[in-house]
Amino acid sequence: MTVTIALPSKGRMKDDASAIFERAGMKIVAVGNDRSYRGRVEGWDDVEIAFLSASEISREIGSGAVDFGVTGEDLVREGLADADARVEFCARLGFGHADVVVAVPEVWYDVDTMADLGDVAADFRARHGRRLAIATKYWRLTQQFFSGSHGIQLYRIVESLGATEGAPASGSADIIVDITSTGSTLKANHLKILSDGVILRSEACLVRARKAVHQGNPVVDRIMAAVRATL
Numbered sequence: 001m002t003v004t005i006a007l008p009s010k011g012r013m014k015d016d017a018s019a020i021f022e023r024a025g026m027k028i029v030a031v032g033n034d035r036s037y038r039g040r041v042e043g044w045d046d047v048e049i050a051f052l053s054a055s056e057i058s059r060e061i062g063s064g065a066v067d068f069g070v071t072g073e074d075l076v077r078e079g080l081a082d083a084d085a086r087v088e089f090c091a092r093l094g095f096g097h098a099d100v101v102v103a104v105p106e107v108w109y110d111v112d113t114m115a116d117l118g119d120v121a122a123d124f125r126a127r128h129g130r131r132l133a134i135a136t137k138y139w140r141l142t143q144q145f146f147s148g149s150h151g152i153q154l155y156r157i158v159e160s161l162g163a164t165e166g167a168p169a170s171g172s173a174d175i176i177v178d179i180t181s182t183g184s185t186l187k188a189n190h191l192k193i194l195s196d197g198v199i200l201r202s203e204a205c206l207v208r209a210r211k212a213v214h215q216g217n218p219v220v221d222r223i224m225a226a227v228r229a230t231l
């Protein structure tokens, strides 16, 4: 069988992902011209590269359309309901670090923990006539963390597709769940992370779709070993 590895075609993970494979002795060359979305690995005839965006990669691994992918753990866990059953996180690659966090306005002086936020959510409707609104593009992670881990049920998710940190100031939501790396965007928007509000510490990972045909496949094993040996 041909083993397909999906790598970021653009964006912040592209260069680091290719570099890891090069260090692993798997030099990637584009098939056709530089803008091509297909590649191969020099000397590895049964491996094919598909260049996709980081979010497409998590979808394609989830569906099993590709065998391996390099993408952020946040995108995989957000995109797949039962991520650990469907994919294996084979290696954490040491780049693309970002924390998915719960952040509230700095001026909420009495709110420092998820328990404090639970108290706010509980009487939010009585005080304001509506539920606490959370702006995020991480629906699944937010629901798992609020409802599953912290027993907070009284909130409403407001979908945000960009500039999430601006939502509290603009009035479209009260708090946010988003990724942060340096923290400067949160600071610029006068938001603070709750002390136990880190939902996930994400980084780029080598992820494998769990497929029966991988069992005992020497190419699958060699790919995992080659990437792990670089770390």
Ligand SMILES: Nc1ncnc2c1ncn2[C@@H]1O[C@H](COP(=O)(O)OP(=O)(O)OP(=O)(O)O)[C@@H](O)[C@H]1O
Pocket (backbone or CB within 6 Å): 010, 011, 012, 013, 053, 054, 055, 056, 071, 072, 073, 074, 075, 096, 097, 098, 179, 180, 181, 182, 202
């Ligand atoms: N400062 C950051 N901002 C956004 N994503 C970051 C940051 N640092 C690391 N990442 C990670 O990068 C990944 C997203 O990368 P990128 O934005 O290139 O992908 P994408 O969502 O597929 O792109 P696009 O939004 O252009 O389709 C996520 O896994 C995210 O956690």
Ligand SMILES: O=P(O)(O)OC[C@H]1O[C@H](OP(=O)(O)OP(=O)(O)O)[C@H](O)[C@@H]1O
Pocket (backbone or CB within 6 Å): 162, 165, 178, 179, 180, 181, 182, 183, 184, 185, 186
């Ligand atoms: O903690 P910081 O270092 O400030 O980074 C966090 C910000 O970076 C990302 O946005 P970005 O503008 O990079 O692009 P994107 O949301 O379009 O991916 C992300 O959505 C945050 O807003």
